[in-house]
Amino acid sequence: MVCLEPEKKPKRVKCAKCGFENLPNANFCSGCGARIKPPQVELGRGRFEALTLLLIVGSIYLAVSLTVNAIYQVTFFAILSIISIVFGFYAAYELYRGRIGRLTILLSSLSMALGFAVTFIIFLIGLNVRGVFGPGWIIFAVAAWGLWRAIKGRS
Numbered sequence: 480m481v482c483l484e485p486e487k488k489p490k491r492v493k494c495a496k497c498g499f500e501n502l503p504n505a506n507f508c509s510g511c512g513a514r515i516k517p518p519q520v521e522l523g524r525g526r527f528e529a530l531t532l533l534l535i536v537g538s539i540y541l542a543v544s545l546t547v548n549a550i551y552q553v554t555f556f557a558i559l560s561i562i563s564i565v566f567g568f569y570a571a572y573e574l575y576r577g578r579i580g581r582l583t584i585l586l587s588s589l590s591m592a593l594g595f596a597v598t599f600i601i602f603l604i605g606l607n608v609r610g611v612f613g614p615g616w617i618i619f620a621v622a623a624w625g626l627w628r629a630i631k632g633r634s
Contacts, residue, residue: 527574530629533622534574534587537594538567540615544598551601559593566590579629587626595619 491500492515499510508515541560545551551560570587573579598615 527577527579527629530587530622530625531571531574533618533625534567534571534590537590537615537618537622538564538571540618541567541594541597544601544615548601551597556597556601559597563590563593563597567594584626584630588623591619591623591626595623 490503492503492505493500494508494510494513494515496513497508497511499508501509501515505515507513541551541564545557545560545564551557566586567590570583570590573583574587595616598619602614602616
């Protein structure tokens with residue numbers, strides 16, 4: 480049987496110094512001998528899409544709660560909420576771009592920890608006050624679990 484599809488060749492790696500196209504597994508350039516940096520593996524936006532959305536939803540939840548709920552406006556809760564919102568949006572932006580490094584992991588972890596702490600404490604306070612609480616802490620718990628799974632899958 481004859482195959483009509485052309486044979487796929489592995490993508491060559493171009494040397495940044497001289498422009499020579501090297502084999503994909505090369506550590507050094509065959510043209511000039513310069514060290515070749517391994518190509519950045521794109522993790523793909525889809526892998527962190529759920530985590531990105533959870534960070535955005537959590538940040539929006541805190542922002543809305545901060546503006547409408549009097550308990551969130553207590554200075555201590557307001558400061559923690561604002562920090563969580565800023566870190567959450569920044570980490571979501573970095574994850575959306577497909578860049579997950581130590582800073583992104585740190586900021587998303589801090590956003591989740593602060594968001595969880597604030598919403599869970601208010602949840603506990605709200606159990607005694609009718610109509611004050613919401614299950615926002617669940618968003619941050621699920622986001623933390625998603626981050627843990629993503630980090631575990633990376634290593």
